[in-house]
Amino acid sequence: MKPLPKFQYHAPRTLAEAVQLIDTLDNAKPVIGGTDLVPLLREAACSPSHIVDLNNVAELNYVREEDGFICIGATATHSQVAASELMRKAPAVVDAVSRIGSVQIRNRGSITGNLCNASPAADSAPPLLVYDAEVEIVSSGDTAILPLPELFAGPKINSLEPNELVTGIRFPVPPESSSSSFKRIARRKAFTLSVVSAAAYVEMDGGVCTEARVAFGSVAETPIRAPRVEELLTGEEMDGQTISEAAEAANQSVAPVTDMRGTAEYRRDMCGVLLKRALYTAVGRLS
Ligand SMILES: Cc1cc2nc3c(=O)[nH]c(=O)nc-3n(C[C@H](O)[C@H](O)[C@H](O)COP(=O)(O)OP(=O)(O)OC[C@H]3O[C@@H](n4cnc5c(N)ncnc54)[C@H](O)[C@@H]3O)c2cc1C
Numbered sequence: 509m510k511p512l513p514k515f516q517y518h519a520p521r522t523l524a525e526a527v528q529l530i531d532t533l534d535n536a537k538p539v540i541g542g543t544d545l546v547p548l549l550r551e552a553a554c555s556p557s558h559i560v561d562l563n564n565v566a567e568l569n570y571v572r573e574e575d576g577f578i579c580i581g582a583t584a585t586h587s588q589v590a591a592s593e594l595m596r597k598a599p600a601v602v603d604a605v606s607r608i609g610s611v612q613i614r615n616r617g618s619i620t621g622n623l624c625n626a627s628p629a630a631d632s633a634p635p636l637l638v639y640d641a642e643v644e645i646v647s648s649g650d651t652a653i654l655p656l657p658e659l660f661a662g663p664k665i666n667s668l669e670p671n672e673l674v675t676g677i678r679f680p681v682p683p684e685s686s687s688s689s690f691k692r693i694a695r696r697k698a699f700t701l702s703v704v705s706a707a708a709y710v711e712m713d714g715g716v717c718t719e720a721r722v723a724f725g726s727v728a729e730t731p732i733r734a735p736r737v738e739e740l741l742t743g744e745e746m747d748g749q750t751i752s753e754a755a756e757a758a759n760q761s762v763a764p765v766t767d768m769r770g771t772a773e774y775r776r777d778m779c780g781v782l783l784k785r786a787l788y789t790a791v792g793r794l795s
Pocket residue numbers: 537538539540541542543544545546562582607608609610613616617618619620621622623624625629630631632668672673674675699700701702
């Protein structure tokens with residue numbers, strides 16, 4: 509295994525201390541699980557002079573409901589989120605985080621790290637996009653809320669300034685009449701990134717879909733929503749014909765690339781297949 513490069517390690521105990529370190533140290537990077545960052549360090553793909561470990565900042569570790577939002581603190585691990593009773597209100601998020609990597613990866617890795625790494629294949633992104641999630645950001649003397657799509661600036665590029673820290677993710681508590689699902693295709697069942705992924709969110713009134721949101725991973729430079737597909741579903745009877753039309757529209761809504769994990773044609777075709785599965789599961793969860 510390649511050795512780690514030299515850096516200074518910092519383990520602040522409060523958020524104020526972490527913000528001060530990130531703000532004042534030259535070339536500093538935050539770390540949570542390190543499951544993305546450490547491989548990058550070993551490959552010399554990034555070489556920070558300082559690493560600021562957020563795991564001892566107790567105020568960043570929570571999954572809770574607050575002011576009408578479900579809030580996930582920055583250091584909450586995938587395992588923690590998957591096990592949370594509250595998260596049953598957002599089943600697509602649980603679907604995604606309970607399958608990321610392996611048990612070891614899920615015990616270390618976080619949703620915040622998954623999103624900040626900004627991979628088009630980040631599994632937590634499509635489900636959080638369909639829940640209209642927002643990112644809570646803090647920098648020296650300032651706080652901001654960013655709609656999740658604005659965090660993604662390009663493949664593996666986020667829009668954060670070097671002195672900004674994500675403190676958590678939040679999304680509105682979903683109504684009782686809603687459900688969701690996340691599906692993915694990967695080369696193996698575990699320990700590998702998605703070739704394509706899809707998340708579907710529906711609000712239902714009887715058999716009619718009153719609100720639909722869909723999102724895909726690994727089919728564009730960033731995880732994306734598909735507004736045309738959402739328009740097709742909203743206000744419609746959720747039957748086989750509607751779902752098939754939505755799947756066809758999904759295939760037309762994406763422009764994937766060919767890479768080592770799959771061809772563009774395969775990814776395009778699988779978008780519709782995964783969307784169908786996600787929609788049937790989401791609707792089925794309400795019955
Ligand atoms: C074997 C293996 C299998 C994997 N399988 C999957 C998979 O199936 N699906 C999937 O989506 N991913 C997978 N991954 C990728 C990875 O595990 C996830 O992306 C993980 O969620 C990252 O979280 P982390 O806490 O480890 O992030 P870290 O590695 O700690 O950080 C990731 C990036 O975010 C930055 N960052 C961290 N915290 C903050 C903060 N608070 N504010 C601003 N920036 C911050 C870091 O500086 C770094 O650039 C896999 C990785 C491995 C090694």
